[in-house]
Amino acid sequence: MDQRQQLIENIQHSLYKGFIDKNQNGSSQFSPKLLTNKYPETVLTTLLQELKICETFMFSVAFVTEGGLATLKAALYDLKQKGIRGRIITSTFLNFNQPKMFKELLKLENVEVRLANAKGFHSKGYIFEHHNHYSLIIGSSNLTDNALKANYEWNLYFTSLEHGEVIYQLKSQFEEAWNEATPLTKDWINHYKQLYDLKPIIKQNDLNVLEFDKYYLTSSLVKSLTIRPNKMQESALKNLAALRSKGGRKALIVSATGTGKTYLSAFDVRNFSPKKMLFLVHREQILRDAIQDYRKILGGEEEDYGILSGNSKNVDAKYLFATVQTMNRDLYLKTFEKDHFDYVLIDEVHKAGANTYLKIINYFTPQFLLGMTATPERTDRFNIYELFDYNIAYEIRLQEALEEEMLCSFHYFGVSDYERDGEIIDDTTKLRTLVSSERVKHIIEKIHYYGYSGKALRGLMFCSSKEEVYQLSIALNYKGFRTIGLTGDNSLEDREKAIKQLTDGEIDYILTVDIFNEGIDIPCINQIVMLRQTQSSIIFIQQLGRGLRSHPSKEYVTIIDFIGNYKNNYLIPIALSGDQTLNKDNIRRKASNTNFLKGVSTINFEEIAKKKIFESINNTNLSTLKKLREAFIELKNRIGRIPFLYDFMEQNSIDPEVIINYSDNYHNFLIKMKESLPAISDYNLSVLNMLSKEILNGKRIHEAVLIEALLHNSVISKENFIQRLNNHGTYVDDTTIQSIENIFTLKFHVQKDIKKYKDKPLIDITNGYYQLNEEIKGSLKNSHFSTFIKDILKCAFEKNKRYDRTKAFTLYKKYSRRDACRLLNWPHDDSSTIYGYRAKHKTCPIFVTYHKQDEVETTQNYSDEFLAPDLFRWYTRNRLTIDSPEVKNILSYKETGMDIHLFIKKDDGEGTDFYYLGQVEIDMNSVKTETMPDGKGNYLSVVTMNLLLEQPVPQDIYHYLIES
Template sequence: MSEELKAAVLAGLYDQDKYLVDESYGPKMIMNQNKETVWEYLQQELLSCTSFVLAPAFITTDMLVPLKAICVQLAKKGVTGTIVTSDYLGFNSPEMFKELLKLPNVKTQIVAQGAFHAKGYFFWHDGYQNAYIGSSNFTRNALLKNCEFNLRLSSADNAEFTQQIQQILTQIMHQAQPLEPAWITDYEKNYLAPNAATRLAPTTHEIKPNQMQQVALKELHELRKNKTTKGLIVSATGTGKTYLGAFDVKAYRPKRFLYLVHRRQILEKAKQSFQKVLGPGSYGIYSGQSRDDNAKYLFATIQTMAKDEVLAQFAKDEFDYILFDEAHHIGAKSYQKIMAHFEPKFCLGMTATPERMDDFNVYQAFDYNLAYEINLSDALQAGMLCPFDYVGVTDYEYEGQMIDEKAPLQALVAPKRVAHILKQLAYYGGKSNGGLVFCSRQAEAKDLAKSFTKAGYPSLALTNETSITQRKKAVAALEKGELKYLISVDIFNEGIDIPCVDQIILLRNTQSSIVFAQQLGRGLRLYPHKKSTLILDFIGNYKNNYLIPQVLTADRSLNKDRLLTDLKQQVVYELSTINFEEIAYERILAGIQKTKLDALKHLREAYQKLKQKLGRMPKLLDFMRFSQIDPLIFTQNSQLASYADFVEKVERKKLFTSYEHQVISFLEKELLNGMRRHELLLLQQLVKHGSISREKYCELLLENDCYVDQAVLTSVENILTLSFFAVKAGKKLRSEAYGKQPLILVGDDYQLAPQLADCLSAPDFKAYVTDVLETGLLLAQNYAPTKRFTLYQKYTRKDVCRLLDFDKDISAPLYGYRVVGEVCPIFITYQKASTRHGYQNVLTDNTAIRWYTRSPRTLASQEVKALLAKNSAGQAQVSLLLFIKPSDAFGAEFYYVGQAKIAPDSVKEEQLAAGKKVKKVVGMDLIFEQPLPLNLLEKLKPLREDPEY
């Protein structure tokens, strides 16, 4: 390590061309930019260090939740640390100091009555130290959002800089005193909080549209300019849908307006919001005993308005503007009855969740006029919602069994489970304005409310048996602080607005991503002095655990590799974090691995949602533009030959001929991924014009920044004439699956093969092929066109054979590596699914990996000689291209980590134990041309130490 550290420091501070740049050790500026955050670096340091000192002058309580989650893991490993902070300017609150006392294995030192204004973070590793010094305090904005200047410096244990840091910290420790409850009590007596702006503008000012509402209002105006009579707004909970409706009504100036919703509680709050925007006027409620028939602005419940005798009192054109709130219920008979009766000049639907469990199409109900859409992640990024800290903790084991969907009531309300829940609440919760608890059963809610109250957390259970009046009283009591928690099963999933709520406690199985997002949203409304919301999720042995990361990471791609990668990042949205205790994290990972995300059931659901949204069969390009589904997922499903094959199964009708399906299968399985633009660009020209000269084609490639040489031109020809695929696949050639016939004819000009040209005369087939090519070129933006491989992108063995311009697809017998001429691709599965083969690759750090040849091999083997051969200039004759994947669980794709060189002194014959046998191999250290970045190292980490996991 010392040589790598030395090289990295010299590269960073002296000459980057002469010395090896190593991101792990070299000097680095960290500024919360380019998708990197200061917290991401501190988090990785904490999880890998042997000890640490955090020395920020200012700490905010809201940033302690993710630190608490990490400290739980560190305590189990025996890692200790120290926090040094101060009482300078009264920035640090007494509540924050109380929370610091909860951290296990961490001592806090206070520099009191002095101008301690430092911002430093220090981490000790084996043989070296990493120091982060700069402008970031331990606050949410400083660690996740603000433009900060922080310098990371690495130094060896015996370095002069390390000694300086140690001396400075020792000196500060002598001046400091331990944080103790008595000190906090004295501090609290004289504490005056500094003035701070809240996240909300004063409500005394005129209410004006926010950024989202301004865009939506403009889109609604454009709809009506085009004589459209219906429109739909899809907006995440808490983003101001009701005010948006009021602003649009104000702009429209209706003679008479009708607002409809299914709950009286929502109705009354909506009326108040409209009054704030519209000002004085005639407002009325039409529900139950309230029948304000003559009000200009009428607010009615669906249940009352849908009665025959009520509808009979209103003319069809009584209202020129009707607004349906919570419009995802529009498929209900009562809603449909009202829509059929009235004929307004404009009808607006608003919902946070247009997806429905049944087959009713909400988009169709509003003529597919989606005026505006903002999802949860967009709203968080725009600062329209309160940031959250999600913590996944392990649920209680009852009689040796983890809580699951079938757990009996006595397990759910067992005293030990309640004690476990309350212990986690006490650790992560801190001071709270109030929380909502979602559990599985009504009896559970009632028992938990009693147990919570008895433990000092005044709580009330609310079920569907609770009247509206009782619910209103309970909400009012929570807002006043008389109650700590409201515990329910499903009644608070939607239509409830309690902005002060800053804790969401989840004690149930995640039934659907829609419900999970709804429950998450209950705590994300902005509120004065509310800086973040705690989402505490008790994770049991639930079959739907895979849904949790889908919502948290906003990854609905159904791509398992991508979801696992997103989850490992553990930072989500702007200012929000996700954190898992170790066992809970493993349960989520296990849930993802056990679930077939690309199962036909999930693909069908995604297809139907997008079809409902568009009002037609979606194209592949539509999934790129209007959905989060990865279009490649249809080609990766072993049960499908192509997306066209899937559509025929879903729609139950024949779209294309057998030969057309073979062509489509080729295009999607071989070219759609966009890893090489060359074939896509050529086919796109041929579909448009029928032929193109070789010279014009080369010009086209250069115009698109693609590399051009004879090898790649020959490779393109081999691919599109299918000769590349003329290899055995069982008893057949693989090319037979693609129709046997070439797609193009090769001569002075490139031309479409006659059979394909004939098929392209059919408009539907031509449109489909055009869609595949356009989608492929859009996906190609993920790859550098000037190079055969893009660093840290993923490739299969077959992809590598194609991109290396091999004449044939030799991916089947390629196995771990193959020397072909002057190149050798090497494929490494870092975490083996089984140890029976004896191979255990080891990443010594981010600069090298220990690798072994196949067996039996010795230094005298021709293959090994080729790998070690040098030319007359002393350079390696064979270029080593290195591809690594974390484990077999991550599928067939490997990360390309660049070229590698063999460390000469590391090459030796070895014997590996494989079961009862011993293998003769040659082992060697492969030095990466570029050290692996920290985020890739995180992706390559084993799921757990057990190799059989």
Template sequence: MTERHDSVDGVDKRLLEGFSTSFLNESAVYSDPAYRAKFLSNEPRRNIHVYVALQDELRRSSEFFFSVAFFTEAGLSFLKGDLQDFVCRGGRGRILVSDFNYFNKPKDLRRLLEMVESLNAFAREKNQEGSVSPAIEAKLFRCSSEEGFHTKGYVFKAGGLYRMIVGSSNLTSPALTENREWNVRLVGKREGEVTERLVSEFESLWASPLSFSLKTELPRYEKDWEEKRPIFVPRPQKTPAPEQAAIEPNDMQRRVVDSVYQLYREGKKRALLISATGTGKTYASAFTVKKIAPRRVLFLVHREQIALQSMASFKRVLGGGFGDFGLYSGHRHDSGAKYTFATMQTMSKDENLAAFGPEAFDFIIIDEVHRAGAASYQKIMSFFKPRFWFGMTTSPDRPDGFDIYKLFDNNIAYEIHLQTALENDLLCPFHYYGITDLEVDGEKIEDERSFNLLTSDARVEHVLREARYFRFSGERVKGLAFCSTNRECEELALKFTERGAPSAALSGEDSQEERAAMVERLEHGEGPARLDYIFTVDIFNEGVDIPEVNQVLLLRPTESPIIFIQQLGRGLRKAKGKDYVVVLDFIGRYKTNYLIPIALSGDRSYNKDNMRRFVKEGGKHLPGASTIYFDRIVERRIFQSIDSAQTNSIQLLKESYRTLKFKLGRIPRLVDFELHNAVDVQKFFENKSLGSYYAFLKAYDNDYKVRLSPEAEQMLTFWCSKLGNSKRVSEALVLEDLLQGRDRVLARLRESLWKNYGINASDQHLKNVVLVLTNQFCKNSLDQERTSKCVFLEPEGGDYRISGQFQATLQASPEFKAMLLELAQYMKRRYNSEYIKRYQETDFALYSKYTYEDVCRLLNWSRNMTAQNIGGYFYDKETKTLPVFVNYEKSEEAIAYEDRFESERILIALSKTKRRVDSPDADHMFKRTPEDRGNRIYLFVRKNKDDKEAKSFYFLGEMNAVGDPAPVRLQTGDAAFEIRYELEHPVREDIYDYLTNDFESSNEEN
């Protein structure tokens, strides 16, 4: 976020408004949130954490100082990404910690010192300044017998303002994420009494003879700490690591057991468990076996290493003698065990199947069952006849189109995804950092074909430097690195080893023994046997447990959300001495970068605004102590990818539809897409070759047999493509009444809007609804001709009823009526979730997006106007409304208009050409005549008018022209005038940053 440059008077005004909101009456005075005091506390169940406030302030400030008694390396990890960006922007900071009660461990102080030195190196490289003064300084306050030190204060300076967070939170992970802490953020100028006292107090402590440079004082502290350190009582883990846990199921596993047992008792033959990596699927299956107590069990996997790990888990749960557990693989053929753990490759051979017989097992478990579409699995499943099949997978969705759900009779025993697992503390927290990948000599890493760049010395040093800066949790790094090719793995492993990070490359060609040996060296190796990293393409994507992995390097483009989560999941298992895992994603200029926010958020709607918002503030919505950070260049790269992505393509719609149909075992209804986190239904409506969900089904699902008449199809397309977004609820209410055979349409609408939504419908509103539903709200005669059948109302006694043509079409096709009933329900549901929070007395929702046609309709205009006729803004005399449309990123050919934000609350805009300061346009904007006093001016802004999907604008609320119009002369020689607008509400930070960032001209030096 850029610093504000408000006038002095403007700052004072906002501070007074902020004080009034914060301390006098919250609802009486609206104020800019950036100028308010704010109470800060952790509310883990609502994903509210104190560390987010520290991150926000770092992003907006140019200077900071921290004074904290206690800190830990885990606490520092929340700020590492933002601190790196801070110093690269030229920021300056000071950190003061203490030896109070010898709480701070020397190793944590050592990590702080290493971080400070790394940040200063970054600053020197990025800023290339002649000054030798460090960007970040750290001191240690040595308490005397007379003076203790227990401060917890974080002060940030931006422009002439100080934002001060003081309270009970030290710089530790529990204090910033989960403990009950009380803190207050105050905002003030240096001249204010509180600000002056706080800043002076810090300066006094910093200059105190008891404050020493951390670098010079650390050796003495280490000696003192050994003599005087307290005895630390370990903080109990909420969910012990599996090797420490009592053999009891956790809540998730208990639900799985109960669900499968219920299906088993009901006589069902199959069940499917969908569970995120690291959540204990294998233990869940073992507890299920313990509950059901089958005669013999077969556990099928695709690798021997996984079979051995699964066997060990079952032994811990079930107990029993040595002979009860057997391995059936290429190396061993234990055919008589009660619990047999077999590889698919071995079991699928004819001679091995014959050795058992079809009824040898009465309970068969298939791990990673999304592979079951393969011929070898199908052969096994066709041969055996158990009482029950139990499949387990992180994701049953298959790119080859095989229906895993149907294979298990659509019986989903339980489903738990990454976000839910984090909420339930089943996984280790992660810190994800999206980092700019290197560009070497001006060449860009765009795909895996850039081999020479991917394995260059410069890139290796870049990756290692970032890996060493962001570090890991534990005594030493135990990392997995995922690359695009085996060749790349081999070269990078060699170069990492040469630079003091012993590494190895593994591929599918390596034997199970070789893999196991490498994993052992990674987890437990010492001296020459130690490995810091294993490089691989995909052999660790699933199945293999390496709990001690504490750093994951993603050195390849994200091309699948499923694979992304699988690889992220390699580090999410809990282990002793591991508080979190660090995930470093090196992001180049990849077209598929938009998949990153989809993968991390778990949102499969492919809604671009959801993606953008997650990139800006995704970490604010993650459960527990996990965080997400994207550096500024990566942010821009992902935004570019989102803008250019085609998220309503037929291919994407077909894939999402197929997945949902497989899951449900039937053709999905409109509401199913939302309930099951599938693609947004609007994607079907917005695709120009479709226009409706029905058109998609007719074209792409052979199981769908319904066919509508041309008249019905035109009407359905009208409702879906023009009104299905339900940006106001009126049309949905009218449609429902028409389908139920009710008359007096307008009277009912007025009553329903008031009773159910508190909306007092104006005559203009009702008139506009009639225009829309009688096909009169059209841009031109050609537009009207294309929808000639779409007349749904006809007059009756001063009101309206259903038109004869619409009624006849409904009577001729019960299927058509059913579709519209379903659509009406969907529209109401969508309105209630997306648009019900109306802005003032309008039909707009703040920060939602609207097309030109939406705006004309929701402002209740009598006509629908083309963009060309609107021309940037248009004054409608009848409704006294003036919407202003801004294309913030303009093409090079566009006339050099200078519409621009000065801050989140101030917009500078230009009039149309050939307009003077005394023109009617200026009268309407500055409300200079009695007739213009009641004018309402609304702002609509979009980033890129050339985005083929995004033909809509963010609604940013009402604004007013301030001061006087200023005459200007354009480059064309034409006259115009400049308007200074002040928005009623400052633009939300994520949208402001997205709109104002200049992606094309931004400097992407690395």
């Protein structure tokens, strides 16, 4: 059967499944699908996936916004690099589309745009042309960021061959509208803008509710305003009140930049009603802004509010706002009695480890002390949490704040940095290259292409050095931009003057290094440019956060991150996702599938930039002693004690499996962390090694259930064990029970592991009864040892929640060859002999590395590949034919009752684990003998066949696997 006939059959199967019988067997690659923006699959993810693989595209959309266009810009740029073009028809219907948006459309060099002349043009359709078929999205979604990612929409996603009636009608309609449409030009935009500016967009009398900076101002014709707490603030205020009711006198608020910490503190001060309050911060400008916010909440007379700083000494005020630098001086500090202030509040409290802060904190004895920060993590090991008695009243990080729509949305673009003679910018690049005319031109091209939201540019650039700040500022000014460079050498007055100039529109950019990471408030910023490598995820989020405050002048902020050959590029997906597991697989997935952000914010990488990130992940050892120790100390500081493995899970820190892979067991890890612990015997350590390796990952819950039972009962029967498994809702059969017994009696293990586990079965089995061996039972009296076992079990049960307990394998989870041997109930660990596949015990696991390394021998470099998300072309070992016994055994799988399981990983950089893609059936019509070169001028026989998956691979995993 040729490819075209196969395609026709697949589409026929898919249409039958989609419109007649959903239980239809066969490929469902092209099944029609309803797109509703139900997380994690959105209209945007489908649209981007189609753009990646199309040969051309046609969009017919009435409404387009800058934000909607921004979500596609990186993909459209990559298409331009491939020489792929497209067309867009849009409209002026209802004057919805803004003039600036049309200017953004003109930036798309590979996209031709026209304006529909049809009256009431209101279509919403996306057509993608492929080599031999069309994909279409037709429904309710315009090209706006909300419609593509957040709104509840109805769109039908389906496939057609070129002679299909529907595609014929759609293309005809498109071409008809296209031929009658007006080309988009600069002159047209100028004319449209004149008309657009004459139309009043909002009638003031219709405005009943204003939303300003995410605090709700309720009004009748906007005459009398009252500020109410937002969702985050309400929860935090309840927690603070509950804490104080129990006698708590200190609390810490961890809240992302822009989520309203200052307003929150003002609400709490109002609730507390102190006679005297002290607000401490490190910069005078923050004090002045804070006073304005406090007056909105607390009211009162102007003289109630005072400032203690270098320029002001209003020490008698009811509400005193002071800089740390001034209050720290004995001349002022000792003028106050220690209990002068009922309520003391410290902003940016992560700085409180400094002696200047501690001197003030240790002096005053308020009734209540509140600390606020966006980033409590510190590198100097000072324990901020201990300072506040480990009372975290509320915590909301960037990802949660975006989900709650508390911040301005953003569109992040990871773009490739300047390349010269095949070399991309890295941390050794000389200054003359960083500010060369070619790199400046490259920077300008990117900031122009990705743009900004709003009428006027208000930008912030983070550079890599003081010299780059000053020289790049000069270079940009020469190119017509209005910029100012600021570093730590500039005075406070210089900084405040530059901020005012930026806010007032007198300059376009502030260029800076090492300052402005925190402690500034410029809500109008609509573009942030990162021209330096990411040194830490904390600093990355601090810098990104400079643009996340809401402001009437912008709908979103554009983040443009220039990604060069930096070894720390792996930190970018960590920072954006907040994933602190140090698990490489998690980080790769976050770099590939960036749809983890809810709401309308998006993360986009140009292909070259994404490649640099993957290289960094592959080349970086995430589990170094330094990284592990930093995470350990941070968690220990947070909870105020030595953490257990489960604490790492509960606090979204390191994946316990990373710790175990590093040190075999947690006792060993704590010793490496320099913790003093009771001694554990060598045998008991080997028991912890085994339980950590076999149970902790949670891939099969059965072993954990048995150990948990034996911790509470010295002996249990097999019947009792089976009943416990049934109570957990997991599968049970004789071969699985035997497999579990083989694990604990060491019969399953290879000799190396048997030696590691001291060649002593953990469990004795007699007459259908289980019990721990006598040495373990005696050791359980050691609470240190038993606590470690209980911790392993707790992690196992928690991790197992991510797996389907009714089956041996869970679709799209990752398993090693050894895992497969265990979960398929093989009596022995034969993982070292599986290689690509092995048919044994009525099962045949197939393991495929999708992208082979270049050095793989020609005779092993098979062309295994996806033909579709639910169809995989697979090759057997070489020197085999259809008549080979090994092949005959596999082909007779239905007659013999053999199950075939498919496991795939992207490349060897992923380690030993493979994605489980389910059981497969063989398309018998596709089986044939082929030949492949051996690299020596000869050809070897090999059998190839198509494997039909039980379910199509989800698009995010599918494209992650196939992308090179």
